Amino acid sequence: MYCIKKITEDLTWVGANDRRLAMFEGVYSVPDGVSYNSYLLKDDKTVLFDTVDKAVQQRFSENLTEALGNQPLDYLIVQHMEPDHSAGIKELTLRYPEMQIVCNAPTLTMLHQFFDFDIDSRVRIVQEGDILATGKHSLHFLMAPMVHWPEVMMTYDATDKILFSADAFGNFGALNGALFADEVDFAKDYMDEFRRYYTNIVGKYGTQVQAVLKKAASVEIDTICPLHGFVWRKHLQDIIAKYMLWSTYEPEEFGVMIAYASIYGNTENAAEILSSKLREQGIKTVMFDVSVTPHSDILSAAFRWSHLVFASPTYNAGIFVTMESFLNDLVAHNIQNRTVAVIENGSWAAMSGGLIRKKLEQCKNINILDNTLRIKSSLKTDQLADIDAMANAIRATLDKPALDSNPPGKHSPSQRGEGIDAQTLFKISYGLFVLTARDGDKDNGCIVNTVAQLTDSPLKILITISKANYTHDMILKTGEFNVSILTEDTPFRTFEQFGFQSGKNVDKFALDKNAADKESIRSANGIRYLTDNVNGVLSGKVIESHDVGTHTMFVADVVQAFSVSEGRSVTYQYYFDHIKPKPVLANNRTPGFICQICGYLHESDTLPDDFICPLCKHGAKDFVSVS
Ligand code: FEO
Numbered sequence: 342m343y344c345i346k347k348i349t350e351d352l353t354w355v356g357a358n359d360r361r362l363a364m365f366e367g368v369y370s371v372p373d374g375v376s377y378n379s380y381l382l383k384d385d386k387t388v389l390f391d392t393v394d395k396a397v398q399q400r401f402s403e404n405l406t407e408a409l410g411n412q413p414l415d416y417l418i419v420q421h422m423e424p425d426h427s428a429g430i431k432e433l434t435l436r437y438p439e440m441q442i443v444c445n446a447p448t449l450t451m452l453h454q455f456f457d458f459d460i461d462s463r464v465r466i467v468q469e470g471d472i473l474a475t476g477k478h479s480l481h482f483l484m485a486p487m488v489h490w491p492e493v494m495m496t497y498d499a500t501d502k503i504l505f506s507a508d509a510f511g512n513f514g515a516l517n518g519a520l521f522a523d524e525v526d527f528a529k530d531y532m533d534e535f536r537r538y539y540t541n542i543v544g545k546y547g548t549q550v551q552a553v554l555k556k557a558a559s560v561e562i563d564t565i566c567p568l569h570g571f572v573w574r575k576h577l578q579d580i581i582a583k584y585m586l587w588s589t590y591e592p593e594e595f596g597v598m599i600a601y602a603s604i605y606g607n608t609e610n611a612a613e614i615l616s617s618k619l620r621e622q623g624i625k626t627v628m629f630d631v632s633v634t635p636h637s638d639i640l641s642a643a644f645r646w647s648h649l650v651f652a653s654p655t656y657n658a659g660i661f662v663t664m665e666s667f668l669n670d671l672v673a674h675n676i677q678n679r680t681v682a683v684i685e686n687g688s689w690a691a692m693s694g695g696l697i698r699k700k701l702e703q704c705k706n707i708n709i710l711d712n713t714l715r716i717k718s719s720l721k722t723d724q725l726a727d728i729d730a731m732a733n734a735i736r737a738t739l740d741k742p743a744l745d746s747n748p749p750g751k752h753s754p755s756q757r758g759e760g761i762d763a764q765t766l767f768k769i770s771y772g773l774f775v776l777t778a779r780d781g782d783k784d785n786g787c788i789v790n791t792v793a794q795l796t797d798s799p800l801k802i803l804i805t806i807s808k809a810n811y812t813h814d815m816i817l818k819t820g821e822f823n824v825s826i827l828t829e830d831t832p833f834r835t836f837e838q839f840g841f842q843s844g845k846n847v848d849k850f851a852l853d854k855n856a857a858d859k860e861s862i863r864s865a866n867g868i869r870y871l872t873d874n875v876n877g878v879l880s881g882k883v884i885e886s887h888d889v890g891t892h893t894m895f896v897a898d899v900v901q902a903f904s905v906s907e908g909r910s911v912t913y914q915y916y917f918d919h920i921k922p923k924p925v926l927a928n929n930r931t932p933g934f935i936c937q938i939c940g941y942l943h944e945s946d947t948l949p950d951d952f953i954c955p956l957c958k959h960g961a962k963d964f965v966s967v968s
Contacts, residue, residue, distance in 0.1 A: 342403065343400075343403040343404045343406070343407035343408075344357075344400065344404065345404045345407055345408050346520040348380070348503075348520070348564065348566070348572060349501055349503075349564075351382055351383050351384060351477070351478065351501070352380055352381070352382050352383075352498075352501070352503065352566075353380065353381045353383070353408045354378060354379075354380055354520055354572070355379050355380065355381050355389075355401065355404035355405045355408050356376055356377050356378040356379045356380075356393055356397075356401065356404070357376070357377055357393055357397035357400040357401050357404065358374055358375070358376045358377075358397070358515035358516055358517075359374055359375055359376075359377065359394065359396050359397050359515070360373075360374035360515050361374075361396070362374065362375060362396065365425075365513065366425075368637070369513070369537075369541055369635075369637045370635045370637065371513050371514075373513065373514040373515060373534065374514060374515030375513055375514065375515060375569060376514070376515055376516045376569055376570060377393035377394045377397055377401075377425055377426065377568070377569065378391075378393075378566065378567065378568050378569060378570075378572075379391050379392055379393050379401060379404075379405070379426075379429075380505065380566055381405060381408045381409065382475065382478060382480075382498070383408075383409075383412060384475040384476040384477050384478045385475060385476025385477070386415040386416060386475040386476060387409060387412050387413065387414050387415050387416070387475075388415065388416045388417075388418060388473075388475055388478075388480070389405065389414055389416070389417045389418070389433070390418050390420065390496065390505050390566070391417075391418070391419060391420055391421060391426045391427070391507075391568060392417070392426060392427060392428060392429030392430055392433065393425070393426065393428065393429055394424065394425040394426075394428055395424070395428040395429075398428065398429055398432070401429060402429075402432070402436075413437060413439060413440075414433065414436075414437040414440045415439070415440065415441065415475075416440065416441050416442075416443050416465075416473070416475070417430065417433055417440055417441070417442050417443065418443045418444070418473075418480070418496055418505075419442060419443070419444040419448050419452070420493060420494050420495060420496060420505060420507045420568070421489070421490060421492070421493050421507045421508060421568060422448055422451040422452065422455065422490065422492050423489070423490055423508075424455070425568075426568055427452075427455065430442070430452070430456065431456055431458055434458060434463065440463065441463055441464070441465050442460070442463055442464045442465065443464075443465045443467055443473060444464065444465075444466065444467070444492075444494075445466065445467055445468060445482070445484065445492060445494050446466055446468070447486075447491055447492035448492040448494075449461075449464055449466060450492075451492055452464075467482045467494075468482070468484070469482065469483065469484045470482070477500055478498050478499075478500040478501070479498075479499050479500060480496050480497070480498055480499075481496065481497040481498075481499055481560075482494055482495075482496055482497075483495045483496070483497060483553070483556050483557075485507060485509070485549070485552075485553040485556075486549060487543075487546040487549040488507065488508060488509050488543050488546060488549050488550055488553055489507075489508045489542050489543050489546070493507050493508065494507070495507050495509070495553070495557075497560055497562075499560070501563070501564070502560075502561050502562055502563040502564065503562070503563065503564040503565075503566060504557060504560070504562045504564070504565050504566070505566045506565050506566065506567045506568075507567070507568055508542060508543060508567065508568055508569070509543070509550070509553065509567060509584070510565050510567045510570075510573060510580055510584070511538055511542070511567040511568055511569035511570045512531060512534055512535045512538050512567070512569055512570025512571060513534040513537060513538045513569070513570070514531060514534050514570060516570075516571065519571065520571065520572050521571060521572050521573070521574055521575075522570075522571035522572070522573050522574075522575070522576070522580075522907070523574065523575040523576070523906075523907070524571075525571070526904065526905075526906070527571070527907045528876075528904045528906070528907045529903075529904050531570075531571070533641070535570070535580070535583070536583070536587070536641045536644065536645060537637055537638060537640075537641035538569070538570070539583075539584065539587055539644075540587060540637075540640055540641045540643075540644040540674065541637045541640055541641065541674070544587065544640070544644060544674045544675065545673065545674045545675045546675075547587070547588040547589060547590055547675060548588075550584060550587075550588035551585075551588050551589070554581065554584060554585060554588065557581075562577060563577075565577060565580075575907075575908075576907045576908060576909065578909065579907055579909065587644055589678075590644075590675065590676065590677035590678045590705075591678055592644075592645065592646055592647035592678070592679065593644075593645045593646075594625065594645055594646055594647065595625075595646075595647045595648075595739055596624060596625030596626060596627070596646050596647060596648065596739075597616075597619055597624060597625070597626045597627075597646060597647075597648040597649070597650060597735060598626075598627050598628075598629070598639075598642045598643055598645070598646040598648070598649050598650070599612050599615065599616055599626060599627070599628045599629070599649075599650040599652065600628075600629045600631050600639050600643075600649070600650070600651055600652070600664070600667065601628070601629070601630060601631065601650075601651070601652035601653065601664075601684070602630070602631050602632055602652070602653045602654060602660075602661040602662075602663050602664040603630065603632075603652075603654065604654050604656075604661070607654075607686060607716065607718060607719040607720065608652050608653065608654050608684065608686045608716065609630065609652075610719070610720055611652060611684050611686070611714065611716055611720045611728070612628060612650070612652040612684060613628070614720065614725070614728050615650065615652075615684070615714075615728050615731060615732060616628055618728055618729060618732035619732050619735060619736075620798070622732060622736050623796075623797055623798040624732075624735070624736060624739060625646075625797075627642055627646065629642065631663045631664050631666075631667045632663040636666065636667045636670050639667060640667075640670055640671055640674060643671055643676055643679070644676070647679065647680065647739070648679065648680045648681070648682070648735055648738070648739065649679050649680070649681045649682075650681070650682045650683070650684065650735075651664065651668070651681065651682075651683055651684070651697050651701075652683075652684035652685075652686070653665075653684070653685065653686065653693040653694075653697060654686040654687065654693060655685070655686065655687035655688075655690065655691050655692045655693040656693070658690060658692055659692060659693070659696060660692075660693045660696050660697060660700075661693065664693075664697075665696075668697065668700050668701070669700075672700055672701070672703050672704055675704070675705075676704050676707075677704055677705040677706050677707070678705070678706045678707075679706075679707055679708070680707075680708045680709075680710065680735070680738045681701055681707055681708065681709045681710065682709075682710045682714075682731055682734070682735060683697050683698060683709065683710075683713045683714070684713070684714040684716065684731075685697075685713050685714070685715050685716065686716040686717075686718070687715075687716075687717065688717065688718045691715060691717070694713040694715065695713075698713070708738065710731070710734050710735070710738075711734075712727070712730065712731065712734070714727050714728065714731055769913075770912055770913075770914075771790040771791065771912060771913040772790065772792065772826060772827070772910050772911065772912055772913070773788060773789075773790055773827050773831075773836075773911050773912070773913060773916055774788070774789050774790070774792050774824050774825060774826055774827060775787070775788060775824075775825040775827065775835070775839050775870075775871050775875075776788075776789045776792075776804060776806060776812055776816075776822055776823070776824055776825075777812070777822065777823045777824075777825065777868050777869050777870060777871075778812050778815035778816050778819060778821065778822045778823075778868060779815070779819065779821070779867060779868045779869070780815045780818055780819055783815070783844075784848075784849075784850050784868075784869050785811055785812050785815055785844035785849060785850075786812060786825075786839050786844070786849055786850075786869070786871075787806070787810045787811070787812040787839055787840065787844070788836055788839050788840035788957070789804060789805070789806050789824075790913055791803075791804060791805040791806075792804050792824050792826075792879075795896060799898060800898065800899040800902075801884070801896060801897065801898055801899065802824075802879060802881055802896075802897055802899055803894055803895065803896050803897070804822070804824065804881070804894070804895050804897070805889065805892045805893065805894045805895075806892060806893060806895070807891060807892050807958045808891060808892060808893060809891075809953065809958045810843075810844075810958065811843055811844035811845045812844060813893060816883065816895060817886065817893065820882060820883040821866050821868060821880075821881070821882055821883070822868065822880075822881050822883075822895075822897070823864055823866070823868045823869070823870045823878055823879065823880050823881070824878065824879040824880075824881065825870045825871040825875045825877075825878050825905075826875060826876050826877045826878070826879070826910055827871075827874055827875060827910070827911045828874050828875060828876050828906065828908030828909060828910060828911055829908065829909045829910075829911045829915055829919070830874050830908060831874040831911055831920065832874070832920075833920050833921065835871075835873075835874060836916070836920070836921070840957050841941075841957060850869060864878060864880045864901050864903075865880065865900070865901050866880050866882075866900065866901070868880070872905060874908070875905045875906065875908075876904065876905055876906045876907065876908045876909070876910060877902065877903065877904050877905055878901075878902070878903055878905060879899055879901070879902050880899065880900050880901035880902070881895070881897030881898065881899060881900065882897055882898045882900050883895045883896070883897045884896055884897060884898055891960075917937070921938075932944075932946075932966075932967055933945050933946075933948075933966075933967060934948045934964040934965065934966055934967065935964060935965055935967050936954045936957060936959060936963055936964050937959075937963050937964065937965055938954065938957045938959045938963050941954050941955065941957070942967070943964065948961050948964055948966075949961065952964070
């Protein structure tokens, strides 16, 4: 029985999922399965984008038959010849003898290598920039060599602004009934597999990925349809940003990945003590036993973290087998721009440390810290100082980016005593948040713009809130709050609901038409949080409060934090540029002063210095004259 999914009026997913496959390409574990995506475009002419793996041919055939209805199949565009996408080509030529195969010249060569049917009579060769017009749609071809094989090309539907991206932006994991990435909690449940897919499948080809991202940047894209995993119709900039980062081999996070091999636990013990010392310094660490964890997971982590530690016994006068195999894989995937530390073990004729260094010296821009930690069979008490020294050396290099971000000699005018331009404050990258609190049966919330992480370990944040806000009084009394981090798709009405009225007079949550359904949406502290247009929630327990004049600054321990969506956090600037309606004055309207924050119009010839906006509580400095 068919199982198809509509993407647009004209485009249908006709792929299939495989949850029985143990090892994708014989090397990558896929515990959550994998999808093989194929797409059918129905226009005056019908076009199929790629086929599927032989394991799921039957479902694919049923899907295609259903989606085509009584139309013939006119074109098959072959974007990638790897058999997980090309296995169905021969059968299609038998079922649809009039079908033309649209591909580039390297694909034609591979078609001859993989198949033995009459190919040439039905092939239409395209190259970079060629267009296939199918009626309403015009399909543009972009070559994408080595993303992942040399023949790969992508197709851009200029009519619906859809990029068919071949392997790029793909993911491991079966679709499980969803099709769009925004239907699932992608950040929580799929981002690790998205990274593992990229790093293992195309991680080696960063330069080629950069080239194709450059081409993609020249067209407007609303939807991305990859050959594996979810279709993207929201937050495209987020995944493109990830590809930009990974393809330049820059780390995503500052912290230490420790990969170790250990025969009897002694090398593991040294690795663990190092990890513990790093944690004591507030440095994030992850640890992997290379003999246990699949190498594709460790490789993915190596692309994620800024610092890598490799610890290995000496074995047969070389590196321990599983570590050597992992390092070969890592070097083959072109890892770059990392700081590395090495731990060597050897009961006699220790060799592994030097050999690990030699292997990694093949990679670009790898800073291998000078002192290898050398263990003879097992770590001894007098070597704890060496572990401390290694932790300190790692710490010293971790500090560097923070120092570099504020190079000497760059001072703002105010630091040079040239006065204060209040507009400069708007350039700080404030976010916008709904701050919620609960006092007995009363829920309330307001909009704030000052939330910042103070420390990582222990995790502390600070918030500041105007004393004029009812939420302020509730937090002062209860010492607890939630911060819902708003996203760029937040509608203006949310700011009106939480920002332009007082909880002393109205129940702000009663204004939510779904309030009854959402009564249970509370975090562990019993305080409500927002679920729509929010990407994350932090629950804080106040440990200090400071009177800062008009506001109180609360310092709080983070007692709960969770991701809600993949949306981009809204900034103050974005709010001004895209969300807040521009004030429009009628010709006969009384001139006055407009609040730049919420748009409130104060109809008067004058504005007192101590004027406070009755809606959003901002002061006179945030008003501009419209007279
Ligand atoms: Fe899913 Fe490179 O193929």
